[in-house]
Amino acid sequence: MVSTYPTGVQNSGSQYLPQRRDTKAAVSPNQELLPLTARVNHGLLEIGGCDVTTLVQQFGTPLYILDEETLRSACQQYRDTFQKYYQGESQVLYASKAWNCLAVCAIVASEGLGVDVVSGGELYTALNAGVSPKKLYLHGNNKSIEELVLAIDSGCTIVVDNWHELRTLVGLADNSPGIRIMLRLTPGIECHTHEYIRTGHLDSKFGFDPNNLDEVFAFVSKQPSLNCVGLHAHIGSQIFERQPHRDLAAVMVQWLRDAAKYDLTVTELNVGGGLGIKYTESDDPPSIEEWSKAICEIVQEACAAENLPLPKLLCEPGRSLIATACVTAYTIGSAKTIPEIRTYLAIDGGMSDNPRPITYQSVYRAVVANKMSEPLTETVTLAGKHCESGDILIKNAQLPKTQPGDILVVMGTGAYNYSMASNYNRLPRPAAVLVANGEANLILQRETYQDLIRQDCLPERLKK
Numbered sequence: 001m002v003s004t005y006p007t008g009v010q011n012s013g014s015q016y017l018p019q020r021r022d023t024k025a026a027v028s029p030n031q032e033l034l035p036l037t038a039r040v041n042h043g044l045l046e047i048g049g050c051d052v053t054t055l056v057q058q059f060g061t062p063l064y065i066l067d068e069e070t071l072r073s074a075c076q077q078y079r080d081t082f083q084k085y086y087q088g089e090s091q092v093l094y095a096s097k098a099w100n101c102l103a104v105c106a107i108v109a110s111e112g113l114g115v116d117v118v119s120g121g122e123l124y125t126a127l128n129a130g131v132s133p134k135k136l137y138l139h140g141n142n143k144s145i146e147e148l149v150l151a152i153d154s155g156c157t158i159v160v161d162n163w164h165e166l167r168t169l170v171g172l173a174d175n176s177p178g179i180r181i182m183l184r185l186t187p188g189i190e191c192h193t194h195e196y197i198r199t200g201h202l203d204s205k206f207g208f209d210p211n212n213l214d215e216v217f218a219f220v221s222k223q224p225s226l227n228c229v230g231l232h233a234h235i236g237s238q239i240f241e242r243q244p245h246r247d248l249a250a251v252m253v254q255w256l257r258d259a260a261k262y263d264l265t266v267t268e269l270n271v272g273g274g275l276g277i278k279y280t281e282s283d284d285p286p287s288i289e290e291w292s293k294a295i296c297e298i299v300q301e302a303c304a305a306e307n308l309p310l311p312k313l314l315c316e317p318g319r320s321l322i323a324t325a326c327v328t329a330y331t332i333g334s335a336k337t338i339p340e341i342r343t344y345l346a347i348d349g350g351m352s353d354n355p356r357p358i359t360y361q362s363v364y365r366a367v368v369a370n371k372m373s374e375p376l377t378e379t380v381t382l383a384g385k386h387c388e389s390g391d392i393l394i395k396n397a398q399l400p401k402t403q404p405g406d407i408l409v410v411m412g413t414g415a416y417n418y419s420m421a422s423n424y425n426r427l428p429r430p431a432a433v434l435v436a437n438g439e440a441n442l443i444l445q446r447e448t449y450q451d452l453i454r455q456d457c458l459p460e461r462l463k464k
């Protein structure tokens with residue numbers, strides 16, 4: 001049953017629980033608001049078999065709570081549907097910019113996924129998590145020499161973004177022949193998403209201009225030190241339409257055909273990520289299976305039409321793999337009611353642990369973990385605790401009547417929350433716990449005040 005926006009007392013936080021479908025089809029995590037293991041037990045929210053209010057007592061707030069089953073299920077659905085619908089070889093990568101840390105990299109790798117990284121720091125983390133360099137891909141539009149050397153030394157694939165990088169690599173390659181590279185191209189495909197998270201249109205800072213393709217292929221084909229194995233493109237993020245991805249895959253097969261004119265054995269196509277997730281009841285993204293199937297089919301059709309052998313097909317979703325697996329728990333504190341205008345309810349985090357509302361005007365939904373069965377009778381604006389008026393997490397949230405000390409849970413925070421978190425106002429970054437089968441393991445320690453001054457240096461002459 002499709003739930004509607006809560007309007008009356010008959011609704012409670014329980015309406016956000018995952019759909020239990022009668023069919024055998026797996027529930028696609030990106031089409032849910034709460035993690036797949038979410039339950040209500042005597043009015044209390046449970047995730048991964050753990051009571052959220054107990055987790056909060058143990059680990060404090062704000063707290064990122066990551067449900068292992070939801071993350072693994074999303075990994076399996078991507079992996080299995082590519083295997084099911086694609087007749088050639090395939091490899092799903094996790095775009096770790098969504099949430100890069102040791103535990104998350106280790107989980108996705110254990111499901112057979114590779115990892116895409118966009119900096120030396122993300123690469124270092126993935127390597128330390130034990131991800132095989134054979135399944136690691138380094139992106140970035142301005143990689144430093146240090147990052148390129150780390151990538152070359154570790155043996156991961158470098159997704160080359162521009163001429164400067166290509167020439168730098170040729171220079172670095174003197175002692176390391178056969179660097180495995182892919183070429184990133186700008187596909188020039190428009191899609192409807194926030195301007196900042198659109199990357200595929202021609203006016204983009206990423207990738208080679210496809211109008212220079214011949215020049216790029218000619219150059220690369222003359223470099224014995226570079227082993228160009230494939231082509232890459234990405235059109236944007238939080239996309240619900242299927243057509244832009246179909247168009248992308250078709251365009252990429254044309255590029256593959258063009259590469260064949262040169263002395264290049266380009267055998268891999270990476271179509272990027274971008275599948276959207278459900279942040280609110282009105283969001284209706286395709287399922288992981290629908291998205292994957294559409295891509296596999298179009299690549300196969302386009303290759304058949306061009307009489308090309310099937311390339312190894314890669315994709316690199318981030319958000320749709322991890323966003324729904326995580327919620328953020330906060331403690332509700334002060335309230336301010338402005339008669340006939342609104343009530344602000346403040347929580348103990350905000351734009352430092354979730355910068356998406358202030359950055360992209362992103363909309364979230366929340367429930368109260370200790371009042372899951374109570375009617376939603378209040379309309380409140382949830383404010384963060386930062387010294388910034390725009391630090392508003394959710395406008396006009398529908399909640400039960402709350403008191404200070406109640407536990408607010410914001411849903412769908414697994415992607416681009418921790419990874420974009422900051423120490424603004426010198427707030428320590430929250431802890432994160434991984435929950436599964438009633439057990440909770442710390443995966444990120446809460447930062448302390450000592451952590452906040454760890455990198456500070458006080459010149460001798462300023463010391464008292």
Ligand code: LLP
Pocket residue numbers: 095097098116139197199234236237238272273274275316317318319320356360415416
């Ligand atoms: N591959 C490349 C090259 C990318 O640039 C991205 C995301 C992805 C894969 C993964 O896309 P996804 O499947 O997660 O949509 N901070 C923004 C999102 C920025 C996305 C940047 N690129 C947000 O919070 O919405």
